[in-house]
Amino acid sequence: MQYRTVPKTGDQLSILGFGAMRLPTKGRAIDEERATALIHAAFDGGVNYIDTAVPYHMGASEAFVGRVIDRKYRGKVKVATKLPPWTTHSRTDMDATLKAQCSRLQTHSIDYYLLHSLNRENWEKFLALGVMDFLDEAEASGRIQNAGFSFHGDLETFREIVDARDWKFCQIQYNILDEEHQAGTKGLRYAAKNDLAVMIMEPLRGGMLANAVPPKAEAWYRTATVKRSPAAHALRWVMNHPEVTVVLSGMNHEGHLRENLKIARDTLPGTLSPDEETMVAGARDAWRQAMRVPCTGCGYCMPCPYGVNIPECFNLWNNHSLREQRRGTKTEYAARLGGALGDAPGNAGLCQNCGRCLTHCPQEIPITDALREIQQEYEGPLWGARRAVISHAAGIGTRILAHRAHRKQGR
Template sequence: MHSDEETAMQYRTVPKTGDRLSVLGFGAMRLPMKGRAIDEERATALIRAATVGGINYIDTAVPYHMGTSEAFVGRALAGKYREQVKVATKLPPWTTHSRADMDATLAAQCSRLKTHSIDYYLLHSLNRENWDKLLTLGVMNFLDEAEKSGRIKNAGFSFHGDPETFQEIVDARDWVFCQIQYNILDEEHQAGTRGLRYAAKNDLAVMVMEPLRGGMLANTVPPAAQACYDAAPVQRSPATHALRWVMNHPDVTVVLSGMSDEAQLIENLQTAREARPESLTPDEETMMRMARDAWRRAMQIPCTGCGYCMPCPYGVNIPECFNLWNNHSLREQKRGAKTEYAIRLGGGLGDSPGNAGLCRDCGRCKVRCPQQIPIPSALREMQHMYEGPFWGAKKVFISYAAGIATRILAHRAHQGRDK
């Protein structure tokens, strides 16, 4: 027999506001699809079932589902459901070119979400470059004014940069929360454990994205890692093991999962009801470390994301290059890998490129790598695999497509503002 406490949704407290948020959040980025569009009927049923199951934090953003996620969430939560949840969305730096753009974007988001106020509002996907850009454009004044007017209730940011930039951003404002990528493979990547602890030390709620590394930790398990799970005294799926590991951290407030079907929702709800902070036994912690090490051995490059190789004098984002390569090497489905590489590292969205082809074989990184990775030769192999003879054309095409998307989103923002 389980007690009511063990079978009910677990809620954790936002330190600065006292909000009680479900440890499992619903990420509206991987909704059920019908063709190339959101399957409205099934996705609506899924998101409402999540609220019935105790989930009260829904995360969306402008680019999710090609710009349709926010409007869908607004429709799905119409009526009583909106009162039961906290909605989070984000300001996209790549479509923000002025202080006025920030107000226009927020107005359009409120319109799409059918709300007068965004509960949790994030600056989206911050790194060094995006942070500096938004600061220059006056984002601090925007957040102050939006909070004062009630258009947003809690300000935060999501992050995909280095630990030093993360700490700088945390220190820059009295943020309520942040959102970081965190899982058994990313303890030392991006913000990592260091960032998680720093945020908690400063009383920020921490929302975790990619607890399953985009589904990789659930769907493409190396045999050696599966053997670790099989030897555990309690049999659980790889997804459950990975989620429990994140939820075991008391500094984590919400773990976001982009659930795309009913089975995933049911399994994740059960995990959220059972997992408690610091509840993993010593044997379970050892098992997860062994599984993590098995994952790393199976990866193409034994990079931990420590960043000792950085900065590269020629601009290569070495940890992110190897992170993408490892992710792609473990996927059964390789489709879209080169496009993702061009978007993330080729400067296709207007940011500075960090692709492998920028390497000039100076060797500076190689002598600094604690894993003794032959970095220059690995980067040359990546360049051969990902860039090829049509690299320039692919970057131009992505930049052109991003420009069109920017204009469409700007047009929608003005439409939403004028209504």
């Protein structure tokens, strides 16, 4: 494993960190057996930094991470979690939240503690509530070891926050699509210039850079001298930056972990050749041209009070565009989001324009406008008929399978 140094403390952190926002699941719950094995394998492979937060996995992530770091890893792995602005309304709330987090994480002190999802609004809210005094007292008492912040705002606000305190670290969204978005490359360099460790979130844009590859981007990747997966190209690009301390990856499959461990071992700062830089730039342009909405699938917009599955609506919309898929898109949409297979519907047409989601989106996506576009594109006059046909076909298929199983048992 490759380790990089936190400038102000000397901590040696693995370049690959484990993000606990997209763990393996069974239904809606964390698949604890599989997730535990995956995280322990990461730790055994040299990963020594794990990142969680209050809202991850609908509130279950912190407690799970607390259980996963058993005696074997306690003290060897650094744990990061965050103070949520959405549920913080007073100075008292800050202390109560930190106390509850320490309990869930089964620790008396949190290694890396972040103000969560800062933008102009959340930053000013925290300041008005006395967050600086809270952080000073929490560090002085040892309840947290290192104070930092995660960021989803504009560059000017980012610089202001960096200058406001003697932070040990920050966390920014950074990948081949976000060089000029949010903090971006200028923010990365500004933080490093001020001796902040920089943790990277969304290096694969919520998996999009690994799984939904436009044909034109695939063509660019085929020009590589060394054949690698799209995920490997994207991670190598981030790790190539010397200002980066930790790259968080939400690994939920054993194969992803094996690949990422190898990338982390091999990708030192300055590793990418000029030809690789050109290749990545070409792939980047292909993604930007094809992507409909910059959603990372973080789920902060959920749950929708009217039942819209916002991340899945955007996921399908992007995937159909990125893959240049023309046939079967409305049928797939109806099957996955229309409730045609017996599950609860989550289609865009359920949106009542309440705007609740708009205040929670780190990407500042005009969600309600985008949902209207999706509704117009997928839910035309045949919407009800299409759902009925899919439901009928699924029912026939279920009966056929049941009949075959019954005949097999009769033998």
